[in-house]
Amino acid sequence: MVKALTDQTFERATAHGVTLTDFWAEWCGPCRMQSPVIEDLDRDLAGKVAISKVDVDHNAATAAKFDIMSIPTLLIKKDGRVVEKLVGLRTKHQLKAVLAKYTTLEETN
Structure with a gap:
């Protein structure tokens, strides 16, 4: 299950490894x-990429910090x-192709 992050938990949760956060x-x-x-x-990338979501209506500080002006916006951090x-x-497929640049994922999966 995709983890919901908040203004308080975002930085710590995305500090290590490859992360993908859906701002929505x-x-x-x-x-x-x-x-x-x-x-x-x-489900496909469990253990390889930490995937999370940030509700912009309830976590405006994080959205503002990363200049999220339109949603959905997907932020990938390494x-x-x-x-x-x-x-x-x-x-x-598009997301796997982008994530493959930062991980050992196969682009064609």
């Missing part, structure tokens, strides 16, 4: 479409440093 809101249609993709990816910021709906 309940009222956002594309966010609701992105959610099952993120859940599926989380060892605490932002390496990719993807704005808009993405497929599982």
